Amino acid sequence: MVSFSESASDHYRLPTEVRPRHYDLTIRTDLEKEKFTGFVKIVLEIVKATKIVTFNAATELLLGPATLVLAPSGTHLTPAETKFDASTERASLTFAEELPAGTNATLHLGFESELTDSLTGYYKSTWAKGICTLTQFEPTDARRALPCWDEPLLKATFSVTLVSRKGTVSLSNMPALSDTPVGDADTKALFEGVKDGSWDATKFETTPLMSTYLLAFANGEFVHLESSYKSPLSGKVRPLRIYTTPDMIGQAQYALDIKEKVLPLYEQVFNIEYPLPKLDTLVANELAGAMENWGLITGRATAYLVDPENADIAAKKRIAGTQSHEVAHMWFGNITTMKWWDNLFRDLGRFYYFGQFLIPHLITSLQMGENIVLDKIYPEWKVDADFINNHLNVALRLDAKLSSHPIEVAVPDAGQIGQMFNLLSYSKAASVLRMLSKFVGEEKFLKGVSSYLKKHLYSNTVTRNLWEGIGEATGLDVPRIMDNWVSKMGFPLLTVTETPTGIKVRQDRFLEGGPARPEDNETIWSVPLGLVTAAAPGQALVDNDALLETRSAEFALDTSKPFKVNADTNGVYHVLYTPTRLAAIASEAAKPDSIFSLSDRIGLVHEAFALGKAGYLQLSAALDLVDELRAEKEFLVWDSIDTNLDGITHTWWESEKVAEQLKVLRRALCSPLVEKLGLEYSKDDSADITQLRTLAVTGAATAGDTGTIKALLERFTRYIAGDTSAIPVDLLNVTFSTAVKHAGAPAYDAVLKLFENPKTPSIEVAAIRGLTSPIDATLQARTFDLILSKVGNQDLFYFFRGFSTNTEALDALREFFEANYHSINKRLETTFLMISVIQVGFIPLLPHASEDDRVKAEAFFEDKDTRKYNQALAQALDGISAKAAFIERSTSDVITWLEKWRKAPRAML
Structure with a gap:
């Protein structure tokens, strides 16, 4: 040799x-x-x-x-x-x-x-x-x-x-x-x-x-379960199998069922038959995620397995989305493939769109026909609206940094390709396609996609080939419309001012640090505006044809009636209104018969906090919106509220005065929901009620609600004693973390045993959350030792993510990361998981959010080979600067708002 x-x-x-x-x-x-x-x-x-x-x-x-x-x-x-x-x-x-x-x-x-x-x-x-x-x-x-x-x-x-x-x-x-x-x-x-x-x-x-x-x-x-599906195009019956080791096969049926349901739907969407004689899925313990190998999909246990008798909605969503995502790859990527990895968007973005986005995006009668896959199976999940929380908001947050990158970026060095497999590449690409599909319409969009696939079967393509296919179906110059969305970094902020005949809209690049410099503000995007107005009280009229293609333009609109730009939050941009108009939009959004949809309300919450962080709005305006929406009943709106309140709580974690008052606010929001919904789950509960209960209990416990904490500790004690029914599977995460945080070493030891021998992936995930939740430094050190000795490479990221939410452990986490950097990097050097560790864990590793922190971070990495994760590192460094500026700019504003709110509290529900 x-x-x-x-x-x-x-x-x-x-x-x-x-x-x-x-x-x-x-x-x-x-x-x-x-x-x-x-x-x-x-x-x-x-x-x-x-x-x-x-x-x-x-x-x-x-x-x-x-x-x-x-x-x-x-x-x-x-x-x-x-x-x-x-x-x-x-x-x-x-x-x-x-x-x-x-x-x-x-x-x-x-x-x-x-x-x-x-x-x-x-x-x-x-x-x-x-x-x-x-x-x-x-x-x-x-x-x-x-x-x-x-x-x-x-x-x-x-x-x-x-x-x-x-x-x-x-x-x-x-x-x-x-x-x-x-x-x-x-x-x-x-x-x-x-x-x-x-x-x-x-x-x-x-x-x-x-x-x-x-x-x-x-x-x-390996052992397997088997099913089949009948092609709606040819009538051919193909076998479908899922393989695992014998100890896991009892939890594989749900993933197999999903595969059986989505395959014929994809054939109908693409009008192309699945070309191979079979489609297997293999589940293994050690795998970074899931992979769309043609005819043999692979994935880790947490992505595919669930207890058939006791499945939580979060796990079912994860499995359904992952399985459907990988099945979509059988067409997008496997039949047609990019020429080189700089066409990652064409490959991954659209995969993601048809795998976890076309699937989620099909929900309302106003949406395009992506109500073909997951929405056909689980319409109660409201997956299009959920996309805003899980993907669009992520894309906008990452792309708001100077260190962002275009969706389609040159990658001459194969060693750096792994950096393109990041949240921005996935989520922004999916979001841009969602925006395009809404703009051109469902039927034409899908016709164009099918035409593209048929024209390029078994060949290699570039992004323009897809745009040309959709352009042929729509009669629009889609390559021109889409070019800057994929070739340029960033996205626009649309500033709306009202005129006697309507509105004037101006576009400038949005940055989390505030207005862009001229040299960073050269791109002009073709922006579908999606203007929603009131046809009558409670009845929305949406204009999906309006397109902003210049720096600014005027659009006719009756501003005496409620209106909003970016109907259903389909666009990849933020909108800045005058304070008066924003207050009117918030008031309309809070009405039971509002013309603003569920997706509109979710987007408004994320947008208000993003604009507040960047200094375009006072943060108090975002908190006013939360107060206005206090009677909201939809889980997904509450999810957007809770996510953003959690974010600002972690921003001000070092300020005891601010942090404690934010916890009071969060308790005021969540505790009444806990009292209303209770801690018991029923199979008769809707998906919305089930998820809202989990969110409320988690938020209340995290904010220090004594009654909720006491109830969770009691249930944990019964669970450890052998009564596994004491903790509903949806509450495993919050119960384990609450127990370790408040009950100390005995709870930690019990959770550690569950981690070492988990009966289900849901228990393993919850155990990781528990092991990263200690307040006690000794217990934190035990978890750090565990990471070095027993935690598999595929799980390192989850431990860092868990610790990054534990403000009591941030300094210790930084010290651990710096002391063990070389061994961690060595373990992950052949994967792109170090990128995830940096993205999720690095900003909290320097928790005090000052420019001095950025200097220290740059000094630490100065002698390191960062080529495989330099983009993630740059994003993290930008995040430190933005966070520091946010704190300096908004501390007095948030204190004033919280004091005013506490002096005159309103019924939050």
């Missing part, structure tokens, strides 16, 4: 003289020795005459001697020189004679590697009785499992054969063939033991043309 040597390279893209056409891959997996060996024969097309064949191979993949067999002569060539570049993960074979253009050749190459817990490439995952293996190749980690041309443009077909120990199950993208394969001269060693029955060999059907990142295989003691 040869090894890698270090060298430098200025180029990250593979040369184009040689292209792969087909891979014949054999992998032998040894679960006992925790290693794999393989042999691949890659059919190559020589596009241009060359002496050099260059491909991707990671440093941990040990390669054997290479042979090139020329066609049709069968001449065998061995390379005169072999070079490796660790920085670009490329190997180059130089041959003595030139390979003629227009010919074919087959590269023969063996390889081997250890099975590690890296979460990337071909790796191991643990379970109760040992290990299993699976792949995670997106974005550029197929090269860790086999030598290949690891770029999305370089599609090929794959024939996979897996050799594994008897009694285990092997899986891949395609169905297994019935005949047991026999190794040839090249692969003979890999088939040792097959004939005597101690090993099995499974050969799979050849895949369609696809990118390397979608190749998948797995091995382990």
Whole structure:
């Protein structure tokens, strides 16, 4: 075996003289020795005459001697020189004679590697009785499992054969063939033991043309549940399975049911039949999230498993969204794929749109026809409105920073591609598509998407191809309308002033730190305004045709009646009204028969706090809006209120005067809801009531409501004593965290046992919340030790996220992170999880929110290699500055408002 040597390279893209056409891959997996060996024969097309064949191979993949067999002569060539570049993960074979253009050749190459817990490439995952293996190749980690041309443009077909120990199950993208394969001269060693029955060999059907990142295989003691669906387009029946290890299979039925329901709906939406003979899902413990491998979706337990007898809505939403998201990828990304990772938006954004957004966006009669998937299954979830809380608000918050990046951004270095897999890339891309679909209309939008897919089946595309498809269906210049939304960072703030005949609207870039400098305010977006007015009391009239394409323009409108820009909060922007108009909008929003929809009210809350943070409004105006909406009955509006109150509470956590008064306000909002709704859950409760109860109990306990805390502690005591019915599954998170926070070491020990042996993913998630909630420094230190010794790499992020909400632990968390930075970074270096740790945990790591904190942070990272997470770091640093300015600007305002409110309290419900 040869090894890698270090060298430098200025180029990250593979040369184009040689292209792969087909891979014949054999992998032998040894679960006992925790290693794999393989042999691949890659059919190559020589596009241009060359002496050099260059491909991707990671440093941990040990390669054997290479042979090139020329066609049709069968001449065998061995390379005169072999070079490796660790920085670009490329190997180059130089041959003595030139390979003629227009010919074919087959590269023969063996390889081997250890099975590690890296979460990337071909790796191991643990379970109760040992290990299993699976792949995670997106974005550029197929090269860790086999030598290949690891770029999305370089599609090929794959024939996979897996050799594994008897009694285990092997899986891949395609169905297994019935005949047991026999190794040839090249692969003979890999088939040792097959004939005597101690090993099995499974050969799979050849895949369609696809990118390397979608190749998948797995091995382990898997069991499965099976279902099927009938194609509404052809009538063909395809098998659907979900595989897990035996200890988890009892919690897999719900995810399988979701897959069965959404597949035919997607076929109808896209008017394209799912092209593979089967669709499996594999669930494993060690996985960063979920992955859309064609024909073999993979995902972690918390993303797919739920107790069938005691499922909480949060878990069901997570599983339904994840499963539907990955099924959508079977079309978007698998059939059509971006040419390179700078088209991440086209790939991931639209996946997300059709996977967790087209699905959520289908709710009201005014919305486009994305009421095809999740809304068809769970209309009571109001998933379009929920999108505003979970994705649009996230996108606007991240994109309001100077350190933001466009949706579509050049990524010349494959080592930095992981940074594009972030909340901004997902959530903003999904939000922009949501806005476009509302603007052009459901039917035309979906017709354009279907046309695009059919035109580019099994090929590679760029963003413009999608816009052209929708443009053909709508008659609009969609590429022009959408260009700046994906190619430029940021989004507009629309300033609305009233005129004698209507309104004047001006657009400028919105930044969380306040008005943009001229050099940061050059972009002019094509902005769908979505003007909602009152046709009659309680009846809304929406104009979805109004489009702002200049710096400012006037629009005719009857301002004597209630009106609002951005109907249903479809637009990716904020709107600034005069204080008088904002007060009138708030008053209208609070009416039982308001013309403003649920989505309007959610957006108003988020917008008011965002404008307050940026200094465009007094923060007291946002608090006035909360007070105005005190009689609100919808969970999702309360969710937006609670999220923002929690945010400002954490902003002023060091000011005891402000923090305590904010807790009083939060108790005044939440405690009456707890009294009204109680702590008991019923199967007859609506989804809205169930979620509102959970929010109210969590908010009341977090704000220090003594009655709620006492009730939760009593239930925790009964639960630990063996009465598992004492804590409704929806209250596991808040109960565990409250118990550890208020009951100390005994509660901590009990939660630790539950974490070490959780019966369900929901219990594991709740245990992490509990273990990151201690007030006591000794208990905090125990969790820090746990992170270093027992917590899997895939769970590090969840521990940091939990601690980031615990204001009593922020200083200790900073010290822990700094002291253990190198070991944490080493554990996550092959994944993009360090980005999440920085995004979620770094701002609180320097909790005092001053410019001095930013200087300290910059000094800490000065000697670190931050290339894989520098964007997340820049966003975190900007967040520190914005938070410091927010505190300086708004402290007196929030104190004045809270004192006035306490002196003249109103009935908040």
